Amino acid sequence: MSDDPRLERRYRRLLRCYPAAFRREHEQEMLAVLMAGTTQGQRWPRAAEVVDLLASATSTRLRNRWRMSWAWEYKHWRVTVPVRVLSGIWLVALTAILYGYGIGGWWGVLLIPAALAHFYVVYRTMRHRRV
Amino acid sequence: MQEATFLILTALAGGSQHGYGIITDVEQISEQRVRLRAGTLYTALERLRADGLVEVDREEIVDSRLRRYYRLTATGAERLASEAARLRANALVAMSRLDPVGAR
Numbered sequence: 404m405s406d407d408p409r410l411e412r413r414y415r416r417l418l419r420c421y422p423a424a425f426r427r428e429h430e431q432e433m434l435a436v437l438m439a440g441t442t443q444g445q446r447w448p449r450a451a452e453v454v455d456l457l458a459s460a461t462s463t464r465l466r467n468r469w470r471m472s473w474a475w476e477y478k479h480w481r482v483t484v485p486v487r488v489l490s491g492i493w494l495v496a497l498t499a500i501l502y503g504y505g506i507g508g509w510w511g512v513l514l515i516p517a518a519l520a521h522f523y524v525v526y527r528t529m530r531h532r533r534v
Numbered sequence: 535m536q537e538a539t540f541l542i543l544t545a546l547a548g549g550s551q552h553g554y555g556i557i558t559d560v561e562q563i564s565e566q567r568v569r570l571r572a573g574t575l576y577t578a579l580e581r582l583r584a585d586g587l588v589e590v591d592r593e594e595i596v597d598s599r600l601r602r603y604y605r606l607t608a609t610g611a612e613r614l615a616s617e618a619a620r621l622r623a624n625a626l627v628a629m630s631r632l633d634p635v636g637a638r
Contacts, residue, residue, distance in 0.1 A: 425580065428580075429576050429580070431599070431600035432552070432553055432576075432600050432601065432602045433553070433572050433576055434599070435553065435554070435599035435600055435601060436553040436554045436557065436572045436575070436576075437572050438599070439554040440554070440557070440572070451571065452571055452572070452573075455571035455572070455573040455574055456571075456572065456573040457573075458573065459573030459574055459576065459577045460573065462577060463577055463580070466581075
C-alpha cells in the first residue's frame with residue numbers, strides 16, 4: 404500500500420467528478436478503499452481505475468438527473484397530468500389528421516412515440532400517487 | 535441481477551464488511567475472476583441502499599481513515615436467496631443436459 408500524498412491528491416481530484424451529495428457520503432471511505440488497493444511506491448492511479456471512476460461518476464450523475472425529473476413530475480402532478488393527457492391526445496389527433504389527408508409521411512414515427520411517452524409519464528405519476 | 539451485485543450481496547451474507555473487505559471477499563468468492571473497482575462498488579452499494587437491500591452497519595476510524603461497514607437487510611437476504619435458487623435451478627438443468635449420468 405502506497406502512502407504517497409501526491410497519489411492521494413490525484414484520487415481526490417478524480418472523486419470530484421461525483422455529485423456533491425455522493426461525495427459527502429462516500430468520499431472518505433472511497434479514498435480509503437482506493438489507497439488500500441495501491442502498491443508500495445505507486446504514484447499514479449491505474450488507467451482502469453480512472454476509467455471506472457469516471458464511468459461510475461457519470462452514471463451516478465445521470466441517475467440523479469433521471470430521479471430528479473421524476474420527483475418534479477410527481478410534485479407538480481396537478482399541472483403535468485392534464486397537460487400531458489391533452490398533449491398526448493392532441494398528438495394522436497394530429498397524426499390522424501395528417502394521415503387522413505395523406506400527408507403524414509414519416510411523421511408518425513415521431514408523433515406516436517411522443518404521444519406514448521406522455522401517456523407513460525402520466526401512468527407512472529398516477530401509479531406513484533396511489534402507492 | 536448482475537453478477538457484481540450478486541457477489542456483493544453474497545459477500546455481505548457472511549456478516550457486515552467494509553468496502554475493501556467486500557472487494558477482497560468478492561475476489562475470493564469468484565476465484566480471482568472478479569476484481570471490483572472502487573467506482574463500481576460504490577455505485578452498486580448506493581443503488582442497493584436506495585433499494586433497501588443493504589444498510590450501513592457501523593463506522594470505524596482505522597489509521598485516520600473512515601471505514602463504513604455494510605450489512606444485508608432482511609429484504610436483501612430474501613432477494614439473494616431467490617436469485618441463488620434461480621441460478622442453481624438453471625445450472626442443474628445445464629449440467630444434467632451436458633452430462634445426464636454425472637449430474638444428480
